[in-house]
Amino acid sequence: MPSSTIVWFRRDLRVADNPALHAAAARGGVVPIYILDNDGPWPLGGASRWWLHESLKVLSEQLSRLGAPLILRHGASGEILRALAEETGSESIVWNRCYEPATIARDKTIKADMQEAGIAAESFNATLLHEPWDLKTQTGNPFKVFTPFSRAAMQRPPRAPYPAPQKLTGMTGLKSDTLASWKLQPTSPDWAGGFREMWTPGETGALACWDEFRENVSSYKVLRDIPGETGTSRLSPYLAFGDVSPHQLWHLAQQLEPGTGADSFKRQIIWREFCAQLLYHFPNIPEEPLRAEFSAFPWRSDSKALKGWQRGQTGYPIVDAGMRELWHTGWMHNRVRMVVASFLVKHLLLPWRAGEDWFWDTLVDADLANNAANWQWVAGCGADAAPYFRIFNPVLQGEKFDADGVYVRRWVPEIAGLPDSVLHKPWEATDGQLKAAGIVMGETYPLPIVDHKAARARALDAFASLRGG
DNA sequence: TGAAATGTTGGGGCG
């Protein structure tokens, strides 16, 4: 009887379209393992830990049902895998590749160590449609502009998804941590109530999420910009943890009628690929601006303003609504992410790194590449970045994309009684309107922590100082 | 995947 193959789960918490699992199952017995290894430079944030717990619970049930229970262990990945190989007599180990710089380095070492120990180690493509080293410009350089990247990506159809295994041959008697012992979920206080209301993590939840999205995909292109609607797919956390693969989603989108929102949706998938590719080729973007001249940028330091932003107390309703949605659900609507990010970086002149850290901790879809690349995009120091003079006006953005105030009223209920005409600028409400709505400005809802016009002028000055000197 | 400032045009009020 051939020895079992260890399947090391990481950001691929699913049984369908899982190339590593598929390959292992074809060879014979499998030993699935997930290792809690928080040693890297970007340890999991609180919201991600919550999602991971839920997702592992589902994966564990699925694998047990298929016949190969999931082993949970914590510690240094290399040592754990070596020990497991010894315990099980496994002569091979497989996994699906991750592309964060520290993970690449770690996995390289593990692969070499394994092979030295006579254990065959093989990795597979699973979390990106295209390997970051596969798509290059005509001159052979990595893409730094989205449009040509997306053209190149569109011309290269991704592989078809693998089916889920029907049955696995597992091993019994191996020791495993309990999921609860990892304490991934909050207890006191339990801040995850809003998370549970909104999300069903795991592979089955991902497919249900797709089904719901498919019903509305024809209006995706328009409604994806309206935060009061459920217009976006909300698939991002599933993708971040690999509850579903981009190949599966691409394949599903291909089956929709062309000309529907499928094209816009695929474009968003390509944005994800673009960011991953940037991180691969420019591995320090989580910490350093891609455009080096930004190292000299005069960011302010203002812990009070930062806290006001984090807690949704800026006095700008659309900003506060977004930040509270994030805090409550672990997620924020895409349009509003751009508004709050622009507000932090331009109105408050606070470093994009502070926003990156906060999103990393609070988003259930936190992804190193997306987070770094998009914050740099907003700050103007990244690839294909927003020009420095593009400063969102939070009032206009609110009036344009939340015209009926559904979103602001949901997340900033203390001003819900204002009429639409002043909902996005409560400081302009008349005394009568404030009284009728039960609002005392500065007490029940903050006055704006910065004046838009002055903040805009200050940002333009600061950004201009980079250019002229 | 901006917003504000500036420029241009044309309808209409009015002497």
Place this chain on the structure above:
DNA sequence: ACGCCCCAACATTTC
């Protein structure tokens, strides 16, 4: 009827 002005509406430029 005409010229003048105002200003909304749209276009262009600038940040």
